[in-house]
Amino acid sequence: MKIAVLMGGISSEKEVSLRTGQAITKALLTKGYDAFSLILDRDNFVKALMETEYDLAYIALHGEFGEDGRVQGLLDILGKKYTGSGAVESGITMDKDLTKKMLDIHGILSPKTYRNVEEIKKYPVVIKPTTEGSSVGLYICQNDKDVENALRNLQGKEIIIEDFIKGDELTVGVLNGEALGVLRIKPLSGVYDFESKYTKGKTEYEFPAQISETAYKKAMEISEKVHKELKLKGATRSDFILRGEELYFLEVNTSPGMTETSLLPKIATLKNIDFETLVEKIVCSVEK
Numbered sequence: 001m002k003i004a005v006l007m008g009g010i011s012s013e014k015e016v017s018l019r020t021g022q023a024i025t026k027a028l029l030t031k032g033y034d035a036f037s038l039i040l041d042r043d044n045f046v047k048a049l050m051e052t053e054y055d056l057a058y059i060a061l062h063g064e065f066g067e068d069g070r071v072q073g074l075l076d077i078l079g080k081k082y083t084g085s086g087a088v089e090s091g092i093t094m095d096k097d098l099t100k101k102m103l104d105i106h107g108i109l110s111p112k113t114y115r116n117v118e119e120i121k122k123y124p125v126v127i128k129p130t131t132e133g134s135s136v137g138l139y140i141c142q143n144d145k146d147v148e149n150a151l152r153n154l155q156g157k158e159i160i161i162e163d164f165i166k167g168d169e170l171t172v173g174v175l176n177g178e179a180l181g182v183l184r185i186k187p188l189s190g191v192y193d194f195e196s197k198y199t200k201g202k203t204e205y206e207f208p209a210q211i212s213e214t215a216y217k218k219a220m221e222i223s224e225k226v227h228k229e230l231k232l233k234g235a236t237r238s239d240f241i242l243r244g245e246e247l248y249f250l251e252v253n254t255s256p257g258m259t260e261t262s263l264l265p266k267i268a269t270l271k272n273i274d275f276e277t278l279v280e281k282i283v284c285s286v287e288k
C-alpha cells in the first residue's frame, strides 16, 4: 500500500501542516510503510491528487481545503481512501457555529453566542472567524472599541461572537471513538494564540490535567460524545474551557496538529501510545 501524506495546502495553517506532514511521513517510514510526502499548493492541488500514484491519502492538511471537507470530497470523487472524517462531517465541524448548534441538541454546553454586536450584553467577548484554526484572527474584546477593531480586521470573513470564558484551558484527544486523556494548556502569555501554540517554551502542558476527577471524566465523556454524534472518524481533538466545574466546549479539530509542540501526540502518551504508533493507528482506522 502506497501512502501519500498530503501537506501544505493553501490555508493560513499551511506552515503548520508542512511540519505536521513531515513528522507523519517520517513516522510512517519508520514503521515500514511505503509512504511519501505530497506537498500541495495552489498551482498543483487538483493535478497532484489526480496524477500521483497512491492507494491511501494521509490528510495532514489543516484548515481551508484540508480539514473542511473539500479535499475529502475530491478524494471521494477520485475513489481514493483517506484518513480521518468524511467530507460532510469535516465540513460541519470546520464551522464552529454550526458545530455548537448541533451539539446544543445533545445538551453540550458551550459559550453563549451572539448573533450580532447589538446583542452583546457584557464584556469580555471573543470574536473569531467561524472557519479558521490555530487561533488565527482571534480577538478578545473588552469594550465597544475593541469590537470595532476586530470587525474591521475580520471584514469579509464569517465570524462568531461568544462570551469569553475565564478558566482552565483543556483539550481531549479521541482515537476511533475512545478518549485518550485530558491535557491542560497553560500559555505563559495568558492567551493561547498562534505564537503560544507553535513556539517551544511559550506554553506549559499538564497531562494528565490536574483537575477534579469529575471534571476529567466529564471532559472524556463529552469528547467521545462529540466524536460519535458528529460521526467523526480517526483522531479528533476537542477544546474546552473549564470554569469551576463547568465545562464549556469550544471546538473540535478533525485534523489535529502533529508537530513537535502539538497536543494529540502528548495526550496519546497517557495510553502509552508513541508518535509512530499513533500515526499507524490512524492509518489502520481507515475502513478497508
Ligand SMILES: Nc1ncnc2c1ncn2[C@@H]1O[C@H](COP(=O)(O)OP(=O)(O)O)[C@@H](O)[C@H]1O
Residues within 6 Å of the ligand: 111, 126, 132, 133, 134, 135, 136, 138, 162, 163, 164, 165, 166, 169, 191, 192, 193, 239, 241, 250, 251
Ligand atoms: N469563548 C472563549 N472563551 C475563552 N477563550 C476562548 C474562547 N474562544 C476561544 N478562546 C481562546 O482562543 C483559542 C482558540 O480558539 P478555538 O475556538 O479553539 O479556535 P482555533 O483553535 O480553531 O483557532 C482557545 O484555545 C482559547 O484559548
Ligand SMILES: [Mg+2]
Residues within 6 Å of the ligand: 134, 239, 251
Ligand atoms: Mg482550538
